[in-house]
Amino acid sequence: MTALPEPAETAADPDTRDRILRAGMDCVTRYGRAKTTMQDVAVAAGLSRATLYRHFVDRGALFNAIRDFERRRDTATITERAGRTTTLRDAVAVVAEVLAATGIRYRQGEHLAAGDESLARFLALRSGxxxxxxxxxxxxxxxxxxxxxxxxxxxxxxxAEEWIALTLSQAGSLSGLRSVDVHDPAALGGWLARMACAGVCARP
Structure with a gap:
């Protein structure tokens, strides 16, 4: 399969960059980090490989841009929703839910369980x-x-901050739990908030 022809654009075209990022997110969701290629992303975006490489020099640059895009979106959502909470547990539930939703969208738990070593290395290296x-x-x-x-x-x-961060930092890659549905961001967020806050709050 080849990419569809596209109109000429400049490397600084933000619409094309956004199109590539969204195509990259779709590919990582479907194939996993290890199996997603630049050709996959070009085809998904309906662009040529040359156009793709004008925006991102390699897979690493593309994956970093996808990660930054997701983080900005997550941060904005958390700031808006958690700002309306009145208790620590409710705020932590929002943070956990948003982080879990991103991980679930990318099927991180499933890809790890299937042996995606590239994803496992990436998560391990960035755990701190x-x-x-x-x-x-x-x-x-x-x-x-x-x-x-x-x-x-x-x-x-x-x-309290360190304990909660330690608990929530794996929210997006959990799998195989019996006491909560790991495919339900709200349920997982609430569960993580209860577990995290039980140890630090006077009234969890």
């Missing part, structure tokens, strides 16, 4: 950064909880 990213997401709500007396006696805001 992912915890830091999640910690930054929950920090405002942990600080609010500390100021409002929600945290258990003897639990500092820093400790």
């Amino acid at each position: 950064r992912e915890r830091e990213r999640v910690a930054a997401m929950v920090r405002p709500y942990v600080e609010r909880a500390a100021a409002g007396g929600e945290l258990r006696s003897g639990v500092s805001a820093a400790a």
Whole structure:
């Protein structure tokens, strides 16, 4: 199968870049990170390989751009929804649900269970950064909880933040759990919030 002909565009064309990113997301969802090729993405986007390479020099650059796109979208959603919560548990449930939804959309748990070594290596190498990213997401709500007396006696805001980040950082790649449906972002988010907050909140 070959890519469809497309009109001429410049490398800075944001519409074409967005088209490539969305095609890349679709391909990673279907084939997994390891099996997605630049040719797959070009065909899915209806573009030539030459156009694809004008925007992204290789698979790594494309995957990084997809990750950044998803993270910006997740952060915006979390900021908007968690900002309306009144308790730490509710805020954590929002963060966990959004992270889980992204992982479920990409079938991360399924791809890992099927032996996607490229994805496993990627997640392992970025585990520390992912915890830091999640910690930054929950920090405002942990600080609010500390100021409002929600945290258990003897639990500092820093400790609560680290524990919650550790718990939530795997939200998008869980599989095989018996006590919660890992394909339901809201159910998984609520479950993770209960588990995380039970250890740090006075009234979980």
